[in-house]
Amino acid sequence: MDLGIQGKTAVVTASSSGMGRNIAHALAAEGANVVLFARSADKLEAVADEIRAQHGVRAIAVPGDMLAQHDVARLRRIACEELEGPDILILNTGRAPNPLRATLDETDEARWTQAYQNQLWSVIQVAKELVPAMLGRGWGRIVAVTSASVKQPMPHHSLSTVFRAGVSTYVKHLANEVGHAGITANCVAPALIDTSHRSGQAAYTPEQAAARKRLTPLGRMGSQEEVCGVVTFLASRQAGFITGSSINVEGGMVGAIF
Numbered sequence: 001m002d003l004g005i006q007g008k009t010a011v012v013t014a015s016s017s018g019m020g021r022n023i024a025h026a027l028a029a030e031g032a033n034v035v036l037f038a039r040s041a042d043k044l045e046a047v048a049d050e051i052r053a054q055h056g057v058r059a060i061a062v063p064g065d066m067l068a069q070h071d072v073a074r075l076r077r078i079a080c081e082e083l084e085g086p087d088i089l090i091l092n093t094g095r096a097p098n099p100l101r102a103t104l105d106e107t108d109e110a111r112w113t114q115a116y117q118n119q120l121w122s123v124i125q126v127a128k129e130l131v132p133a134m135l136g137r138g139w140g141r142i143v144a145v146t147s148a149s150v151k152q153p154m155p156h157h158s159l160s161t162v163f164r165a166g167v168s169t170y171v172k173h174l175a176n177e178v179g180h181a182g183i184t185a186n187c188v189a190p191a192l193i194d195t196s197h198r199s200g201q202a203a204y205t206p207e208q209a210a211a212r213k214r215l216t217p218l219g220r221m222g223s224q225e226e227v228c229g230v231v232t233f234l235a236s237r238q239a240g241f242i243t244g245s246s247i248n249v250e251g252g253m254v255g256a257i258f
């Protein structure tokens with residue numbers, strides 16, 4: 001199926017590793033040119049090299065911090081001036097502070113501030129800078145990566161979840177405000193995704209992995225590919241009548257019917 005994004009420009013934040021890197025690959029595989037953004041210049045340039053070599057599209061690495069306004073402004077300038085974009089904006093972020101704890105044990109204001117900045121303010125900072133540049137093009141796709149823990153609380157995940165609920169709300173408001181410009185805005189809400197890429201080894205002990213698998217009717221962890229496929233679909237021409245929605249990629253973990 002032709003997803004209709006060949007030649008479009010996609011900005012993918014937090015894309016030097018993990019989900020962001022894989023999403024950039026998935027969009028590039030469909031012919032989109034990509035602008036990558038994260039703090040580690042070397043890692044980011046290596047991802048851009050990989051993408052150019054594997055997919056034959058343009059890929060530009062823009063090293064920068066989502067929390068630094070001047071870095072985000074530079075991201076907008078490069079996306080607009082070098083690739084005439086953005087058409088597609090993927091709002092991925094870094095993780096909440098580690099280790100996660102029980103809610104009443106999360107007593108440190110600095111950790112809450114860090115979680116707010118990493119999970120919510122970073123998304124707002126990028127969106128407020130880049131979305132105005134998408135208006136007037138007649139077509140656009142915004143996809144934020146949140147978490148299914150927004151809909152189904154997971155043990156020890158309050159610090160990681162509270163501000164992602166804010167992202168879902170922000171994106172819903174955005175969808176209402178940018179629809180007139182032919183732009184959709186949606187969330188993808190993953191959970192229980194295998195993150196063994198992070199250390200190159202299994203991220204969980206066998207007991208932890210077994211406990212996680214029991215949380216889903218499918219009895220397994222999800223793959224990065226399964227998240228990227230949904231993000232790429234939401235960025236496609238075919239997803240043009242989906243906006244203000246959030247799609248779970250969590251193997252059925254969320255218990256609610258609606």
Ligand SMILES: NC(=O)c1ccc[n+]([C@@H]2O[C@H](COP(=O)([O-])OP(=O)(O)OC[C@H]3O[C@@H](n4cnc5c(N)ncnc54)[C@H](OP(=O)(O)O)[C@@H]3O)[C@@H](O)[C@H]2O)c1
Nearest residue numbers: 014016017018019038039040065066094147190191192193
């Ligand atoms: N695995 C799951 O089941 C699951 C479920 C729900 C949600 N998530 C969320 O999905 C997101 C991605 O997860 P992941 O496993 O791919 O994480 P990851 O491998 O740790 O990658 C995080 C990325 O964020 C970048 N980053 C962090 N802070 C940044 C900043 N201030 N400015 C720019 N870039 C920044 C990092 O690059 P630099 O260090 O180079 O900046 C890196 O590229 C996380 O928010 C995670 O919590 C995961």
